Amino acid sequence: MSLRLSSTESDFESRFAALLATKRESSDDVDQTVRAIVADVRARGDAALAEYTARFDRVDLATVGIAIGPEELAAAEAEITEEQRAALAFAKGRIESYHARQKPQDARFVDDAGVELGWRWSAVPSVGLYVPGGTAAYPSSVLMNAVPAKVAGVDRVVMVVPTPDGAIAPLVLAAAKIAGVDEVYRVGGAQAVAALAYGTETIAPVAKIVGPGNAYVAAAKRQVFGTVGIDMIAGPSEVVVVADADNNPDWIAADLLAQAEHDTAAQSILITDDAGFADQVARAVEAQLTTLPRAAIAAPSWRDFGAIIVLDDLADAPPLVDRLAPEHLELAVADPDALADRIRHAGAIFLGAYTPEAVGDYVAGSNHVLPTARSARFSSGLSVLDFMKRTSLLRCDADSLARLGAATRTLAAAEGLDAHGRSVSVRLNR
Amino acid sequence: MSLRLSSTESDFESRFAALLATKRESSDDVDQTVRAIVADVRARGDAALAEYTARFDRVDLATVGIAIGPEELAAAEAEITEEQRAALAFAKGRIESYHARQKPQDARFVDDAGVELGWRWSAVPSVGLYVPGGTAAYPSSVLMNAVPAKVAGVDRVVMVVPTPDGAIAPLVLAAAKIAGVDEVYRVGGAQAVAALAYGTETIAPVAKIVGPGNAYVAAAKRQVFGTVGIDMIAGPSEVVVVADADNNPDWIAADLLAQAEHDTAAQSILITDDAGFADQVARAVEAQLTTLPRAAIAAPSWRDFGAIIVLDDLADAPPLVDRLAPEHLELAVADPDALADRIRHAGAIFLGAYTPEAVGDYVAGSNHVLPTARSARFSSGLSVLDFMKRTSLLRCDADSLARLGAATRTLAAAEGLDAHGRSVSVRLNR
Missing domain, CATH: 3.40.50.1980 (Nitrogenase molybdenum iron protein domain)
Structure with missing residues (x-):
């Protein structure tokens, strides 16, 4: 039986607090294993990727190739039913419409000191999408990650998916095709995350990695965070x-x-x-x-x-x-x-x-x-904003710089950063 | 002499690539040390915080207290010059005006299938701001982190700052007061990050931690990521x-x-x-x-x-x-x-x-x-968005649910998630 709480019971607060504190995940410490895999793929590229894929997925990349090419995607799309194809297209269209409304506005304005300020949004250039294999291979997740990236304007959306014993759900590949994924590779685990972050001979590195995965994938994402961006750990x-x-x-x-x-x-x-x-x-x-x-x-x-x-x-x-x-x-x-x-x-x-x-x-x-x-x-669902980034824009002229000058020099001096102050005063002839 | 490259030289590309690849930071492996500190503060709270603060900062928290109270902040503000106070207030006002323009819009609309959709932004409830001590104690950083949090509507902005040998820059405390920081604690390092993430008897936990720090602080932020949100690792x-x-x-x-x-x-x-x-x-x-x-x-x-x-x-x-x-x-x-x-x-x-x-x-x-x-x-400067999060809103009625029903059931069946399909069909009497 599931838990049953009633607010009329005297121990309600303590039982609710216990429910809140319930740990639903065992967090295996896989950090060391993952660290070794990431370092190895970073050092040896495709060769390391092939070894780990042979070991963990029992797939010989030398025979089948690392990339899943356009013809394989087309074959997968042909394999699914017309009803499934229509449902994926329906979902893709609706996800696209919703997310198009999330595209952020640029800004540019002149404030009361005469300083021109603003910001500009642009797309992350390349994104890697991790898709779990086996029973957790969900075509809906492919759409939910790839479509917002495409709406954002990401140039290169790369998908990695492990194919244990060579098996891959045709629906997952069909979803990739329908979502407009640009490249697909049959690799998974920490080795795939490392390949996306650092690149190999075959896989060019990406700027950000998104998508769910097991404890190894999560640990690898956490480790490469900084070299690339990552989404939340689900x-x-x-x-x-x-x-x-x-x-x-x-x-x-x-x-x-x-x-x-x-x-x-x-x-x-x-x-x-x-x-x-x-x-x-x-x-x-x-x-x-x-x-x-x-x-x-x-x-x-x-x-x-x-x-x-x-x-x-x-x-x-x-x-x-x-x-x-x-x-x-x-x-x-x-x-x-x-x-x-x-x-x-x-x-x-x-x-x-x-x-x-x-x-x-x-x-x-x-x-x-x-x-x-x-x-x-403290965090939000995935959105178009996760695939874009903002550049601040600033412009002074001699007059507006003069208006900011005194406070800048005061604060720079207070922080002991004299060259900061000089970079202003040299322009003001002071 | 600094490096000098010229695009007319034949080895320009390789030299530019080498410049790009230059590592400017040695990444000490402090993970194990930090893991022990975080676990200890999580387990023993204030007592552990006091021990680490005595060891690393040579400060006896039992004597001076963990909190830096309002009277200490007021004294710091009185200690700085009028010019400095004015410069901080000028900066605060300008940061506030700029960031107020970043507040995102909520959305609510009915689409062509009759589904009501949208989203709603709300502030992160509580934020911890890490401020480095010693020579890197910058009042400007206090403003740059705390003001956008306040503009976002964060209820509780908590600052932690180490005070090595009891020293603290009055400008940093004055900036905290001017920015409207709600609580200030004289702790730093991985122990302060752990206290913010898990709470102690004195420090209530926060939902997100921001601000720069040394390798220990960065490692601690990376480790508590998930329990709380974090900003980028600078x-x-x-x-x-x-x-x-x-x-x-x-x-x-x-x-x-x-x-x-x-x-x-x-x-x-x-x-x-x-x-x-x-x-x-x-x-x-x-x-x-x-x-x-x-x-x-x-x-x-x-x-x-x-x-x-x-x-x-x-x-x-x-x-x-x-x-x-x-x-x-x-x-x-x-x-x-x-x-x-x-x-x-x-x-x-x-x-x-x-x-x-x-x-x-x-x-x-x-x-x-x-x-x-x-x-x-792949990432942006700090903004009001870093202190807010978005909740998606969805509403169907019987008719619009019927319009989504077939595709939902098709995709749920394709993913082997029958209860998903049933939750729709039971409402459609099918």
Whole structure:
């Protein structure tokens, strides 16, 4: 059984705090292993890449080549069904439209001291997209990472994906083709991250690396951070559903299980104000589990990390939600906007009973790469901004420089940086 | 003598590539030391903080207290000169005005499928600002980090600053007071970063940590990344000056030295199209060094990492500048805008001969925390956006959900995530 908390119990606060503190990931210390792999690929390039790929994926790159070429992508696209192709294209179009609205504005203005100021946005020149292989190979993730990069104007979007025993999901390659990925390589793990960061004979280095991966991939991204940019380090997925009793328990149970089926470490939490409704949802979860193909994953996730929290009043939900700072938040209540206005920390908010989180995973258009593990307190979902950067622009003339001169020289002197002061005074003939 | 390259030499490309690859920082491996300190502060809180502070800073926190209180800040503000106070207030006002323009817009729209979409920005709730102690204690850095946080709406801005042997620059504390910093603690190093990330009995944890520091601070920030957000890991400062022969060599030399005086690992590069002018600047640098108080820092920086690059034509500069992707770029040419339009990678561009980089360090209003070590290819200077995060908003009704339903179920099925599909179909009675 999943956890059950009630705000009327005297130990509610301590039990809620314990729920907050639950660790859902074992953090293997793979740093040393990864450090050796990264150094080796950096030193020996393709040869090292081939050795690690032979060892970990049982694939001989000398035979099949490092690159997955256009003909292989076209073959993959031909292999999937027409319905799948249409769904990918539909999703791609919607993601593109949503993200096009995120393109930031340049600015240029003259302020009251006569200084011309502003900034200019430009695209990151090249981006590497890590795509996990095996069962976690999600074509939707390819779209969610590659489409915003293309909208931003990234010149070169490079995808790496491991092909254990030579296997690769045709949908993943088809998604790459539909998203306009420029290059695809059949490598994975820390070795692929190192290749993207430092380059090899075959793979030119990129400026930024994004995309989810296992502990080795995460450690490698952390290690190459600085040489290249990286996106967030993603943890297991999670949802908080706030639902009153005017909901169909089957709908809410389905949403809790949609999150739970991702990963045994995923977390689904229901917050409601009705104990009877809570019971109905709990029963519906158990009933739906009996026919769920991924019950072997969803059941332990629900059992170990799921929770139902019963409050006296859903008006008390916002501070609890903010402490959880969930990746996904569903508000299945009569006035979801009013409740949303009282909540500050969430990756994405799904408003009303007809907005199951799953639409956000695929086709709503918003990005499904969202901050996990309470990081919605300080970070955002993936956006076009992650693939652009800003250059500040400044221009003085003799008059405006004179207006800034005294304060500049005072502060430079206070910091003991005389050459700073001189670079101003030499221009002012002082 | 600093390096001298000319595009007419046959080995120009290899020498420029070598300049690009120059390592200016030795990266001590302090990871293990830092890991132990972080774990200890996390486990033992204030007691561990006191022990490390006694050991590294020779300060007894039991006597002086961890917090630097309002009366100590007020005393510091009283201690500085009126001119300094006015300069700090002038800088603060200008930084505030510039950054207020960066506040992002929320969005909300209904798309052609009838889906209501959008996003909402909110401030990071709490931010820790690391301020180095000793000679690198810069009041301008306090303003550049704290003011944008306050403009963003951060509720709680916490500053940590080590006070080796009890010493602290009054200007740093005065800047904290003027910037509106909410709490100040006299701790530094990895132990301060750990205290900010995990909290102690005295210091409540923050959601994000920003600010420069030494190798221990950088390693600690990297280690706590994920638990809290962090800003970029800053390297030594750098400038590229593109100047034609119509410049006063003394002005350009002053700018090169203003960068060089920061740090022996700082880098100043001049790109010009006139060998005679290059000689004049080189001589002016040597002449100014003879009277520069920080010559002991600026001279080795210029000797070891400085460079003068002479091109046939400054029209060839943009690709070289983009490869350098400098933190600061000065364009002292007749039409700096035209040249700037051809350059993509730079942290900040200073347009025209009357815009020395030093104004950007203090009072221009733009942020002086800028991407170093070629990271302008993939990252931006500090901004209000670094202290805010975005929540996606989605809302379907029965009709719009039906329009998204088929593609959602197709992609969920393709990914083997049946509960995802069910969460849609259960609402559509299918």
